Amino acid sequence: MLLKGPDSLIEQNQNIDLLRFATAGSVDDGKSTLIGRLLYDSKSIFEDQLNSIKTFSKTHRNQEIDYSLVTDGLKSEREQGITIDVAYRFFSTPKRRFIIADTPGHEQYTKNMATGASNASLALILIDARNGVVTQTKRHSFISSLLGIRNFVVAVNKMDLVDYSEEVFENIVSEFNAFADKLSEESIYYIPISALKGDNVIERSENMPWYKGSTLLDYLENVNVSGGRNLTDFRFPVQYVNWGGGDDFRGYCGTIASGVVHKGDKVRVLPSGKTSHISRIVTYDGDLDYAFAPMAVTLCLEDDIDISRGDLIAKVDDLPAIAGSLEANIVWMDSAPMEIGKDYLIKHTTSMVKGNFGEVLHEFDPDDISMRSSKFLSLNEIGKVKVELKKPIFPDIYSENKFTGSFIVIDPLTNQTAAAGMISKYHQVSPDKACKAVKARVIRYPGDKKEEAQADYDRLSMHGTHCIYVDDDLLQETLCKGIPADSEQYSEAIEDLCKIVTRSGVSVVVCSDHLNS
Numbered sequence: 001m002l003l004k005g006p007d008s009l010i011e012q013n014q015n016i017d018l019l020r021f022a023t024a025g026s027v028d029d030g031k032s033t034l035i036g037r038l039l040y041d042s043k044s045i046f047e048d049q050l051n052s053i054k055t056f057s058k059t060h061r062n063q064e065i066d067y068s069l070v071t072d073g074l075k076s077e078r079e080q081g082i083t084i085d086v087a088y089r090f091f092s093t094p095k096r097r098f099i100i101a102d103t104p105g106h107e108q109y110t111k112n113m114a115t116g117a118s119n120a121s122l123a124l125i126l127i128d129a130r131n132g133v134v135t136q137t138k139r140h141s142f143i144s145s146l147l148g149i150r151n152f153v154v155a156v157n158k159m160d161l162v163d164y165s166e167e168v169f170e171n172i173v174s175e176f177n178a179f180a181d182k183l184s185e186e187s188i189y190y191i192p193i194s195a196l197k198g199d200n201v202i203e204r205s206e207n208m209p210w211y212k213g214s215t216l217l218d219y220l221e222n223v224n225v226s227g228g229r230n231l232t233d234f235r236f237p238v239q240y241v242n243w244g245g246g247d248d249f250r251g252y253c254g255t256i257a258s259g260v261v262h263k264g265d266k267v268r269v270l271p272s273g274k275t276s277h278i279s280r281i282v283t284y285d286g287d288l289d290y291a292f293a294p295m296a297v298t299l300c301l302e303d304d305i306d307i308s309r310g311d312l313i314a315k316v317d318d319l320p321a322i323a324g325s326l327e328a329n330i331v332w333m334d335s336a337p338m339e340i341g342k343d344y345l346i347k348h349t350t351s352m353v354k355g356n357f358g359e360v361l362h363e364f365d366p367d368d369i370s371m372r373s374s375k376f377l378s379l380n381e382i383g384k385v386k387v388e389l390k391k392p393i394f395p396d397i398y399s400e401n402k403f404t405g406s407f408i409v410i411d412p413l414t415n416q417t418a419a420a421g422m423i424s425k426y427h428q429v430s431p432d433k434a435c436k437a438v439k440a441r442v443i444r445y446p447g448d449k450k451e452e453a454q455a456d457y458d459r460l461s462m463h464g465t466h467c468i469y470v471d472d473d474l475l476q477e478t479l480c481k482g483i484p485a486d487s488e489q490y491s492e493a494i495e496d497l498c499k500i501v502t503r504s505g506v507s508v509v510v511c512s513d514h515l516n517s
């Protein structure tokens, strides 16, 4: 029998040939120029954009075409002559489609570099032939490696400025090789190029007859890289609960972080530990028999289980950890340094919990990836750190699952992203403890679902959840006495009540026709 899957078989095929790569390196190594050339030569630039770039190049740069303008899209960048954010570019050749994250080389932009590299399966490291391997090159290569990138292309650029010297190239190869011994890479390919003149980018260079390897485009078109997305372990972080799809409809919406799910699969919901079976996989284009990462779907379960945002659905025989503390590699991105013991917000998949840093186990020296002791991390520093969580999360180890193995750290005072973390170890808490940590919540039922609401309340109480039950009858006798039921004041009073009660750690089952959301 043919399973009715996502009707985009074509899309799947297209995905096979999609290579996402990130550029990395130091400031002015020529990344933007190189990408500009790749886009230009593969005819991926619109005519009008090309015309304006040519005009700008002539008037402001005194040259025929400045390729870096293709990616330096922002006006302020043009004026300053630097790249200030990650620019995603798309181009394709008959052999492959490419998405490039053009990440900036400036020291303070490690954050964008990490963002750009987090979805890539290959890192294109640019090195200025005149400068050799510098700290930025090492730092960015190390971050790429921490983020799970296993394939590197090192393009030694500006070969035209060193007389296309084989010796210069070989020295840089040896230098990077010595450093890369400490990266957990699968492949490194070295190419001498001139992004400006076009040597070995698309066309083989006549200026470097000593180089016998592939041109950059040739290599990118043919390199074999693993996709990086885990298609084994099904993980579905719930984004929100949708019960607006008609009678009795309750669906859990989100994006499949990893793995595959079929209709009928037996699943467990964390943290409650409740099990059920998938009854429907709903999408905008209709129901599916199966779905896989990274599809956005709504899952329905055979049983009515209390699920809310931040919960995670996985298969019963393949569960993530329930972790109360972690060890993680942290890339610090905030100008305010890490404060040991301070409460930060830890955003892991769709859940947000409070947590703090206990101890820096070691900091990495980006020059040689050696470890040194450190009390805390500052901007751009990378280290392995212990993280204590106020409530459990359901992680995997980063090397096994990028999506459930990573988190970001937010400073609650400034709302700034302070760091990115990659989990290397976790300490499990007992499932009982995890259940107790389920936060107080509001479970809403429309007014005509009194029976279901009361049954839910009974079930929760029976399982030891602290909760109260309210419906319109009770509200009109007490809190909302004299307030017209269809007034805004009435709905607001219900919301206020829910807020006050949940704040004190008690859940509310509310059954009313006058709910705000």
Ligand SMILES: Nc1nc2c(ncn2[C@@H]2O[C@H](COP(=O)(O)OP(=O)(O)OP(=O)(O)O)[C@@H](O)[C@H]2O)c(=O)[nH]1
Pocket: 026, 027, 028, 029, 030, 031, 032, 033, 034, 068, 081, 082, 083, 103, 104, 105, 106, 157, 158, 159, 160, 161, 193, 194, 195, 196, 197
């Ligand atoms: N001679 C020569 N100059 C180059 C080459 N590649 C880039 N350049 C020049 O080097 C300068 C920096 O190039 P960009 O492409 O803007 O460098 P970038 O790495 O993107 O720099 P940021 O965007 O600031 O991170 C520009 O003036 C380029 O014209 C090359 O192969 N040879």
